[in-house]
Amino acid sequence: MNMNSYEKKLLKYKQYDSLLINGRISDFMSKPPITLTREATMADAKALMRDNKISGIPIVDVDGVLVGLISLENIIIALEKQQINDPIEKHMVTDVSHLMENMAVSTVMSYLMTHGYHRYPVVDDKKKVVGIVTQGDLMLHLYTQLGNIYMHNKRREELLMPVIHHLDSDTKMDENSFSYDIDTRDMDQAGKGSTLFKKFLQEREVPVDEVRRASISLYEAEVNVVLHGSGKGEIKGYLVNDQIFMVVVDHGPGIEDIDLAMEIGYTTADDEARKRGFGAGLGLNNIKQYTDKLIIISSSHGVKIEMVVIPERKK
Ligand SMILES: Nc1ncnc2c1ncn2[C@@H]1O[C@H](COP(=O)(O)OP(=O)(O)OP(=O)(O)O)[C@@H](O)[C@H]1O
Numbered sequence: 001m002n003m004n005s006y007e008k009k010l011l012k013y014k015q016y017d018s019l020l021i022n023g024r025i026s027d028f029m030s031k032p033p034i035t036l037t038r039e040a041t042m043a044d045a046k047a048l049m050r051d052n053k054i055s056g057i058p059i060v061d062v063d064g065v066l067v068g069l070i071s072l073e074n075i076i077i078a079l080e081k082q083q084i085n086d087p088i089e090k091h092m093v094t095d096v097s098h099l100m101e102n103m104a105v106s107t108v109m110s111y112l113m114t115h116g117y118h119r120y121p122v123v124d125d126k127k128k129v130v131g132i133v134t135q136g137d138l139m140l141h142l143y144t145q146l147g148n149i150y151m152h153n154k155r156r157e158e159l160l161m162p163v164i165h166h167l168d169s170d171t172k173m174d175e176n177s178f179s180y181d182i183d184t185r186d187m188d189q190a191g192k193g194s195t196l197f198k199k200f201l202q203e204r205e206v207p208v209d210e211v212r213r214a215s216i217s218l219y220e221a222e223v224n225v226v227l228h229g230s231g232k233g234e235i236k237g238y239l240v241n242d243q244i245f246m247v248v249v250d251h252g253p254g255i256e257d258i259d260l261a262m263e264i265g266y267t268t269a270d271d272e273a274r275k276r277g278f279g280a281g282l283g284l285n286n287i288k289q290y291t292d293k294l295i296i297i298s299s300s301h302g303v304k305i306e307m308v309v310i311p312e313r314k315k
């Protein structure tokens, strides 16, 4: 699976695309939504808008089902006509553009581009209002997600570029085998084993492309041990007939749903990790793209990932 630059570009676009396809509106809508019932007055709506600095309020029935919307424009008209103490029902718009909570980000984007409104109620399948989305919420979500992808790739490239780590007692190697003990929860240390394995491969004159694919895959697996595993695990690497075999084992808590974990964008990383550039949900998918064989075995005792990178000429 030698990649030319066109294929590498495609892989990048796939990562960006997946944000739009896998992301859901419920990831970034504001909740709980601020709503009013139709019996409230226009003056109530005006006060609520002013206090919360918002320009529209979904109107709901006693069950929370969407029945209308009051916008700033409705308020201005009611003020001009001195009808500000009227019940909302008399002034609300009843044909309201709304979004569904399970809509993909891509659908939301095209919807916002075709309808000119700034603010949309989000409803569940019973038409109950569960959140509000503004164009700004969508922009912020996309910025954050793109930033996460950028940070993820940049950190990995920087870490794997120069060899900044030195061999120590955690590392053992001979002509064709390499082993490294992972024992840290410090994200700054995550990736050390992969940089050493990269050096191991370079010293054995493995071609650049295979070194790159192997070290990226190993990096992703190693970082996952530090971030999601217990921080304790082992890396083993072997060179057999020019093929690169890598095994990463950790000691828990395991991956609950491997198919879900493989999806681009899926992550259980917390906000702290995400602020530091981890948790874009790219790692396992990258491993799948860069390796020729991949086996992931998981239980509550831990995860074992076996990866093989085969040179193009051997396939
Ligand atoms: N070794 C592991 N132990 C337990 N859970 C794991 C392990 N590796 C992955 N996971 C689970 O699978 C999810 C997806 O992993 P993946 O590497 O694709 O993304 P991420 O680590 O969350 O983000 P990124 O790799 O972009 O920093 C993780 O969020 C975590 O829930």
Ligand SMILES: [Mg+2]
Residues within 6 Å of the ligand: 220, 223, 224, 279, 282, 283, 284
């Ligand atoms: Mg990861």
